[in-house]
Amino acid sequence: MQVQYILELLGTGFFAISGALVANQKSKPDWFGVTFIGFITSIGGGSIRDMLLGVYPLVWVKDPNFIYAIIIGIGLSSIFFKSLLKLRKTFFLFDSLGIAMFTIIGTEKAMQHHVSPVIAAIMGMFSAVMGGVLRDVLTNEVPVIFRKEIYATACLAGAIAYLLLDHFGADKNICMFVPIGLILAIRIVAVKFDLSLPKFTKEA
Amino acid sequence: MQVQYILELLGTGFFAISGALVANQKSKPDWFGVTFIGFITSIGGGSIRDMLLGVYPLVWVKDPNFIYAIIIGIGLSSIFFKSLLKLRKTFFLFDSLGIAMFTIIGTEKAMQHHVSPVIAAIMGMFSAVMGGVLRDVLTNEVPVIFRKEIYATACLAGAIAYLLLDHFGADKNICMFVPIGLILAIRIVAVKFDLSLPKFTKEA
C-alpha cells in the first residue's frame, strides 16, 4: 500500500509536469494557467473515474499531498524547463510509464467497487487518459485520444491483461508489472513504427 | 419495465450509431475514436443527469449490456455505413425518436427522485441533449443545441407535456406516447418549415 501511495504521488507530480509542458507549447499561459492545467491533467482522470463510480471523497480532496505533488511538479518544470523539453525521449518514456501506472491503479480501484470487468477496464483507461482529454478541451485542442498513435487503446489492452492475470490468480506483482510492461511496449512499438489503428471508414 | 429496458438499450445503441456517423463526417477518426465518441454520445446525457441528481450507480456502470449495445451499434454503423448515410430522412426520424424517448425516460427518472417538476423537465431535456453536447465539445464543434433548429426546446416541451399529463392523472401509456409524439411533431415541423426560435437580440 505504501509503495502504491508513493507511486501515485509520483505519477501525479509527473502528470503535472507533462500538463505544464504541453500547455506551454501553445498558449503561453501565466503561472496560474499552467498550474491549473497541470492540476486538471493530473487529477482529472482519477476524479472522473471516482465521480462515475460515485466513490467519495475524491483522493485529492481527502489528501492535500496530491496538491503539493502537483505544485512541486510545476515548480520543477519551470526550473528545468529547457532540459525537460530536450529530453523528449525520456519524457515520452515517463509519460507512457505514467499512463500505464494510472491504468492499472484505476482498474484495480474500480474492481474494488464490484463493477464488471468490462467496466473496470473502461475505468482504468479513463483514469489514464481523461486528464489529458480535459486538458485538451480546456485549451481548445483536439483531444489527444483522437489524434495520437495508439494511446488509449494501449491502456485498454493493459487493463484487459491485468484483469485476465488477476482472474487466473496470478501473483500480485505479476498482475501489476506485466500489464505496465505491455502498455509501455505497445506505446514504444506504435511510436517507433508509426503504427495507428485502422480508420473507421475507408473512403477518407 | 421490461419494455422500457429494451427501449433504453435500443436507444443507447441507436445513439451510438448517430454519434459514430456525426464523428466520422469531420475528423475521420480511427476505430477507437469512433467507439469513444459513440459511447460518450449515448451514455453522456443519462450520466450527467444521474451525476447531477447524485443517483448511483450509473445505469451503464451497473449493467454492461449498455456497453454491448454501444459496441453493436458501432459495428452496425461500420457495416452499413453507406446505406445509413443515404437514409438521411430515416436517420433524422430515428434521431428524433431517440431524443424523444430519452427525454421522457429522463423526466420520469428525475421525478422518482422527488425533485420539483421544473427540475424534472430540465433533467429530461439534459438526458436527451447532453450526450450530443459532450460529443460536440470533445470534437471541437459548436454544440448542437446552439446551432440546430428547435432541438432542445422540443425536448423541454415534451417533458412539460409529460409532467402535465402525469399531474392530471392520465393513463401511463398516454403520458409516455403523447409527449414522444409531440417532440417528434415539433422536430418534423421545425425542420420541414425551417423554423427556429427568435434570436435573443434584434440587431444581429
Add this chain to the structure above:
Amino acid sequence: MQVQYILELLGTGFFAISGALVANQKSKPDWFGVTFIGFITSIGGGSIRDMLLGVYPLVWVKDPNFIYAIIIGIGLSSIFFKSLLKLRKTFFLFDSLGIAMFTIIGTEKAMQHHVSPVIAAIMGMFSAVMGGVLRDVLTNEVPVIFRKEIYATACLAGAIAYLLLDHFGADKNICMFVPIGLILAIRIVAVKFDLSLPKFTKEA
C-alpha cells in the same frame, strides 16, 4: 442565513445576466441558447464544487428558486440589453462582486464538509470561476481563466484571506467582507493598471 440565501439568489441572477451578455457577443444564439448559457454560467461553479465534494442534493436541484432567478436574470438582460452593455464599468464591478461573493460562500461551504484549508481555497475559487470556464468551453472560447488579467488568482487570494481570518477567530462579518473587499481591490487594480501574472516561460 437569510441574508446569505438572498445574496446567493442575487448572485445567481446576476451571473445569468453576465453569461447572457457574453454569450451574445459572439454567437448570436437564440433564446434557448442564451438561457442555457446563462444557466451553466450561474450554477456551473457551485455544481462542480458540490460534485467534487460529493455533496448532494445540488443547491438548484433542491430549490427551484435558483432556476427562477436565472430566468428573471435572462429576462432583464433582454429588456435592458443596450443599457447593460453601455454600463461596462458598472458591469465589471458587478461581475467582480459576483465572483468575490461566490468565492467566499464556496470556501465556507467546503470548510463545512471538513476538507483541509488548501482544498477549501481551491473549492472557493472553483465556485467562482468554473461556471465561466464551462460557458467558454461550450461556446468554443479559450476559457476566461487563461486569458484575463488576474482573475482566478484574485479569488484564490480572497479565499486564503478568508481562511486566515477564520483561523484566527475574526468576527463573522469581517471574515466575509474583508476578503470580498480584497478580491474587488485586486480586480480593480489589475484592470486599471493592466497587471497580469508573470508568464510561465520567458522565451515567449
